[in-house]
Amino acid sequence: MVGxxxxxxxxKLWLYIVRTKEGEDMAKTEFLTGNEAIAQAVWEAGVxxxxxxxxxxxxxxxxxxxxxxxxxxxxxxxxxxxxxVAAGASLAGARSVVVMKHVGINICADPLMTFAYTKIxxxxxxxxxxxxxxxxxxxxxxSRCWGPFGFMPIxxxxxxxxxxxxxxxxxxxxxxxxxxxxxxxxxxxAHMGGQVTVGPRQEPAVKGFTPDPNEYYMVPxxxxxxxxxxxxxxxxxxxxxxxxxxxxxxxxxxxxxxxAAGHLALYTRELAPExxxxxxxxxYPLPVERIxxxxxxxxxxxxxxxxxxxxxxxxxxxxxxxLEGKAHFKTYGxxxxxxxxxxxxxxxxDLDPLPVAAQLPAPVPRTPMMCAGCPHRPxxxxxxxxxxxxxxxxxxxxxxxxxxxxxxxSSISMGASLGLAMGMExxxxxxxxxxxxxxxxxxxxxVHSALPALVNASYNGHVxxxxxxxxxxxxxxxxxxNPSTGKDVRGGQHQSFDYPGFCRVAGVSDVVxxxxxxxxxxxxxxxxxxxxxxxxxxxxxxxxxxxxxxxKEPHFYVDPDxxxxxxxxxxxxxxxxxxxxxxxxxxxxxxxxxxxNGCVGCSVCAQVCPVHAIKRSEPGQQVDVPRPVGMPAEExxxx
Amino acid sequence: xxxxxxxxxxxxxxGVGGQGLVLSNQIQARAALLAGFDVKTSDVYGLAxxxxxxxxxxxxxxxxxxxxxxxxxGDILVALEPLEGLRYLPLLRAGGRxxxxxxxxxxxxxxxxxxxxPANPEQLFTQAxxxxxxxxxxxxxxxxxxxxxxxxxxxxxxSLHLPQxxxxxxxxxxxxxxxxxxxxxxxxAFELARRG
Numbered sequence: 001m002v003g004x005x006x007x008x009x010x011x012k013l014w015l016y017i018v019r020t021k022e023g024e025d026m027a028k029t030e031f032l033t034g035n036e037a038i039a040q041a042v043w044e045a046g047v048x049x050x051x052x053x054x055x056x057x058x059x060x061x062x063x064x065x066x067x068x069x070x071x072x073x074x075x076x077x078x079x080x081x082x083x084x085v086a087a088g089a090s091l092a093g094a095r096s097v098v099v100m101k102h103v104g105i106n107i108c109a110d111p112l113m114t115f116a117y118t119k120i121x122x123x124x125x126x127x128x129x130x131x132x133x134x135x136x137x138x139x140x141x142x143s144r145c146w147g148p149f150g151f152m153p154i155x156x157x158x159x160x161x162x163x164x165x166x167x168x169x170x171x172x173x174x175x176x177x178x179x180x181x182x183x184x185x186x187x188x189x190a191h192m193g194g195q196v197t198v199g200p201r202q203e204p205a206v207k208g209f210t211p212d213p214n215e216y217y218m219v220p221x222x223x224x225x226x227x228x229x230x231x232x233x234x235x236x237x238x239x240x241x242x243x244x245x246x247x248x249x250x251x252x253x254x255x256x257x258x259x260a261a262g263h264l265a266l267y268t269r270e271l272a273p274e275x276x277x278x279x280x281x282x283x284y285p286l287p288v289e290r291i292x293x294x295x296x297x298x299x300x301x302x303x304x305x306x307x308x309x310x311x312x313x314x315x316x317x318x319x320x321x322x323l324e325g326k327a328h329f330k331t332y333g334x335x336x337x338x339x340x341x342x343x344x345x346x347x348x349x350d351l352d353p354l355p356v357a358a359q360l361p362a363p364v365p366r367t368p369m370m371c372a373g374c375p376h377r378p379x380x381x382x383x384x385x386x387x388x389x390x391x392x393x394x395x396x397x398x399x400x401x402x403x404x405x406x407x408x409x410s411s412i413s414m415g416a417s418l419g420l421a422m423g424m425e426x427x428x429x430x431x432x433x434x435x436x437x438x439x440x441x442x443x444x445x446x447v448h449s450a451l452p453a454l455v456n457a458s459y460n461g462h463v464x465x466x467x468x469x470x471x472x473x474x475x476x477x478x479x480x481x482n483p484s485t486g487k488d489v490r491g492g493q494h495q496s497f498d499y500p501g502f503c504r505v506a507g508v509s510d511v512v513x514x515x516x517x518x519x520x521x522x523x524x525x526x527x528x529x530x531x532x533x534x535x536x537x538x539x540x541x542x543x544x545x546x547x548x549x550x551x552k553e554p555h556f557y558v559d560p561d562x563x564x565x566x567x568x569x570x571x572x573x574x575x576x577x578x579x580x581x582x583x584x585x586x587x588x589x590x591x592x593x594x595x596x597n598g599c600v601g602c603s604v605c606a607q608v609c610p611v612h613a614i615k616r617s618e619p620g621q622q623v624d625v626p627r628p629v630g631m632p633a634e635e636x637x638x639x
Numbered sequence: 640x641x642x643x644x645x646x647x648x649x650x651x652x653x654g655v656g657g658q659g660l661v662l663s664n665q666i667q668a669r670a671a672l673l674a675g676f677d678v679k680t681s682d683v684y685g686l687a688x689x690x691x692x693x694x695x696x697x698x699x700x701x702x703x704x705x706x707x708x709x710x711x712x713g714d715i716l717v718a719l720e721p722l723e724g725l726r727y728l729p730l731l732r733a734g735g736r737x738x739x740x741x742x743x744x745x746x747x748x749x750x751x752x753x754x755x756x757p758a759n760p761e762q763l764f765t766q767a768x769x770x771x772x773x774x775x776x777x778x779x780x781x782x783x784x785x786x787x788x789x790x791x792x793x794x795x796x797x798s799l800h801l802p803q804x805x806x807x808x809x810x811x812x813x814x815x816x817x818x819x820x821x822x823x824x825x826x827x828a829f830e831l832a833r834r835g
Contacts, residue, residue, distance in 0.1 A: 357711040
């Protein structure tokens, strides 16, 4: 295959049956985000199986796809399982897609790296969302590194329209070159809305599976044979990249040009429309010879890429050296239009200056907060009270790392809290200290990555102290369903996961369910169980996510004449509770106040108040206590 | 600046996770599309949704390439919350406009009395040379039925400054994007804000 265009005969093997209902053959324009545009293209490409584990910035992709018919969609229990299910569908000869965020690839790297060795049968596309700037992630690793590592091509769309077109092209490429194809999104491209011309669904015939040890049994000697085939695959893909229309050249004037992919190419075109631009659509393998010719026409070429100097290094290795890349850009964080503008000026381009923006002293920061009624709040507050060494995991509860709680000593990756607690406990116990090391983990994260860790605890004789916050949702990414409820992505009911049963089978016999909205009782149980030495226990907090399963109880209010201004209620850090001035109270004293429009009636603040100044309102009745200075009278609450 | 840039209107929404900023951005985009413009938007999702600082770009014109724009190029800042408006004030051009919801949502450090909320946000905008339209969008939303339509009330106030997009385009966008049983109330919140 090396050096050849894909043989035309290969596409003739495909029998495209285009369903054309009346009116559907007309091109239609829709306004879609990058995620939605890819979902639409996946559906149009006739994909039969789509899998994902929710993660920002690609969490909305499978949700959009699940609104379509004609394909199996699932929230798999982890990216590893998601990849394996999609790979199985590909083996069977159907098109499949797997969607995840950048750190998800770490979870599925084991099957991915070897599945990539096999001769891909049905078109297989991995959509990954990178997060430079760490808007919603624990790190900002550069997913392009998986391309050379796993012998896979990588495409990078610029906006919703190119995301749609590239997705369809990705399935073709996957089948022509029998390769997995990675489609790389960013926070910016996944959430960028734009117009997309959508089409009908194709139904490529499912090719079926023919067993062949050379192609699919990845043990030596077969895997050695397949490894050798990868050289041909990559050679063919490099040739394809050289001639591909996925790349686009924009002419301009002057002796300095720009090389950029994705949304950064669009930023550049807007800021410097006269500057020659090479927009890279396939970032691996690069069209090196084409870029060599392009670059030779200019004194210098500015390479704009977020994170690692992936493109720049590849080009320098090929002997293209009139480049300026990371000399102007950091290897971390997001690149904004302002940063590009500044870099282009520094590189010697003569651009109009950007307007001088108004300068203000840095405004008060705003960190995310647990929602009013969040079931994590009382648990985190109890952990703080008990001065427990708590290891956090990946979920909304990690907001317990922020002020005023600051209860977690570590948080690394999905399911890591159990292992971290075990390891730390081993060292501290050997030193004679016996602080309980508690792993705090959510329902979805527990199933995703903690099951082997709990078995490990029993098997190796660790003292396991695990607190599962079972709020029946994968909340941080938008409240997706998971095995806790047993509901699938379309709402179909299947087997729900038996957390207590699993923990007992894994070897922890003491499993206790607690209602954290009964604050004192929950605190008593946590104290007793977590502080009991040499005793393994799993505690399961059972209240559901307040965002997904709304609490609609009458709101609470503060009686300022009972309130002593002790600020205990403030220390639960709930959005509607603040300290305010009351006209009839001493001017130097503040008392607390609950905004009735924000309170959902969970009662936690009332339970921690030492003087019972916080009371529940009666439905439909106006609360008859003084209001703080400058606070409008109660409006509409309870109606 | 190129001709094309001049033809583009640069809007920016700033607010707090949970205020419905993404929906207001979508409605604005849909209304501009119905009025015949090209539109690009960019939103934030994820962790910031939990009471954090959220924002969205919205650009419309004959042809729009990028979904974002550089500081100093914004025409109108829709501040669903005053502090969040201040945070993104540098995005506006000189003499740009702020459509400001006066209702603060206090961030955790202010609730915990570790930092002070800006005393007079409106004045800070004015001092920066911006034109400010203030409204208590939460009150208007409550008048229209509940507290959840602050975002749509803000669009009503914004629409006064975008005569190139008709009210019927906004109304149709609301009908398309808001659950059917809430359309009438949302249209009322929109209309109350237009009346000012």
